[in-house]
Amino acid sequence: MITIGISSQKGGVGKTTVAVNLAYAFARMGRRVLIVDADPQGSVGLSLTRQTRKLKGFFDYLDSEDMSLDSIIVPTRMDTLSLVPAGQGSDYDMASGYQGGSAEGVCNFVNAAEEAGYDICLIDTAAGLFGVTKDVLVEVDAVLIPQQAEPLGVRSMPKMLEALRVIRKLNPNLHILGVVLTMVQRQLRESSDAVEGLRSILPDSLVMKAEIPRDDIFIKASARGVPVGVMQTGAGVLMEFEKLRNEIENKLEHS
Ligand SMILES: Nc1ncnc2c1ncn2[C@@H]1O[C@H](COP(=O)(O)OP(=O)(O)OP(=O)(O)O)[C@@H](O)[C@H]1O
Ligand SMILES: [Mg+2]
Numbered sequence: 001m002i003t004i005g006i007s008s009q010k011g012g013v014g015k016t017t018v019a020v021n022l023a024y025a026f027a028r029m030g031r032r033v034l035i036v037d038a039d040p041q042g043s044v045g046l047s048l049t050r051q052t053r054k055l056k057g058f059f060d061y062l063d064s065e066d067m068s069l070d071s072i073i074v075p076t077r078m079d080t081l082s083l084v085p086a087g088q089g090s091d092y093d094m095a096s097g098y099q100g101g102s103a104e105g106v107c108n109f110v111n112a113a114e115e116a117g118y119d120i121c122l123i124d125t126a127a128g129l130f131g132v133t134k135d136v137l138v139e140v141d142a143v144l145i146p147q148q149a150e151p152l153g154v155r156s157m158p159k160m161l162e163a164l165r166v167i168r169k170l171n172p173n174l175h176i177l178g179v180v181l182t183m184v185q186r187q188l189r190e191s192s193d194a195v196e197g198l199r200s201i202l203p204d205s206l207v208m209k210a211e212i213p214r215d216d217i218f219i220k221a222s223a224r225g226v227p228v229g230v231m232q233t234g235a236g237v238l239m240e241f242e243k244l245r246n247e248i249e250n251k252l253e254h255s
Contacts (some may be wrong), residue, residue: 001114002252003121004177005140009160010153011127014182016043017218018244019124022144024227025238025245027081030221031119034073035077035083036109039126042086048076049083049225059089062105062132070114077226095136103135138169142175142252147198149184149191149211154198161206175250175255178206180182183214210244213237216226 006019016039023035037044038058045055055074061084063065072202074083113121123140125133137143145160147153168174179198185191189213199207215237221228229238 001118002142003110003123003140004248005123005125005133005136005143006143006146007125007129007133007137007143008127008147009129009156009163010148013127013148013174013210015039015127015224016104018144018146018180018182019122019175020044020048020114020222021227021229021237021241022244022248023122023253024078024229025079025241026120026122027133028229029245030080031106031201032117034113034115034116034118034121035081035235036121036123037084037086037228038123038132042125043185044073044124045085046082048081048227049074055085057087057089059110059132060087060160061098061109062102063089067107069116089199095174096209103138104130106135106139129160129167134167137164137174140171140174142248143178144177144208144248146182146212147179148192149181149198151190151194151197157198157202159207161202175252176206177251178202178208180208180210180212180244182212184211185193208244208247210240210247212240212244 006015008015019035023033027033035044035187036058040059045109057072061072061079072084074085076083098180110121125136135242147157164176168173181195184195216236217228228234
């Protein structure tokens with residue numbers, strides 16, 4: 001099993017959107033995919049099903065010594081795609097974050113997913129590189145970093161990569177897949193400049209060639225609780241996620 005964390009320092013850059021649609025792109029190819037919501041806000045669940053708020057999930061698993069992975073897995077309309085919602089986790093406090101240490105729980109979780117026979121485990125994290133997100137990044141094989149195509153966010157990228165290098169000291173095998181640009185508006189100069197700006201300051205190997213366009217279809221899909229690829233007009237956007245999936249597979253193969 002390959003485990004990929006989807007993380008960023010900034011919030012609202014498209015992590016959950018990328019995680020859900022990338023998971024769909026892998027599942028479409030027949031890969032057995034587990035998408036995990038490691039963000040206590042719990043948006044993955046809402047993006048793929050309707051009633052995951054009250055379900056137990058990842059944070060409950062971290063709290064408990066004897067919870068089975070099976071008991072927190074939620075099937076989707078697609079055979080090859082399952083999800084683990086965020087859940088409630090009594091140790092999680094909105095104001096101060098996670099109370100207990102989570103490193104061991106995250107490690108057990110990943111091992112259980114591997115034993116259950118998944119090919120790909122995608123973990124959508126909360127923004128920032130601390131707390132549970134840090135524990136996730138210490139466990140994963142690879143990390144993908146979504147970044148909104150806007151000038152301020154792009155300028156913060158070298159710092160983000162620096163921070164990941166610190167995490168790499170704890171997880172020397174962590175494969176930094178690179179930055180994927182999201183909400184790209186090629187027709188808007190500022191957005192285009194931000195894209196080119198990022199491509200000029202980072203090595204080619206650290207910026208994915210696929211670019212996720214800004215499109216209203218993402219809001220429509222998430223309101224319906226489905227990946228964009230199943231929407232009638234989603235073919236164009238799905239192609240970009242296919243491209244992203246392909247790039248990731250190539251990078252992992254050659255690592
Ligand atoms: N490519 C896109 N085109 C249009 N809207 C988008 C796109 N990607 C994301 N959005 C919208 O932007 C908002 C933030 O996206 P998303 O929730 O994926 O970001 P996030 O990084 O997971 O946020 P958080 O840090 O809060 O978890 C959402 O309302 C989402 O629907
Ligand atoms: Mg999110």
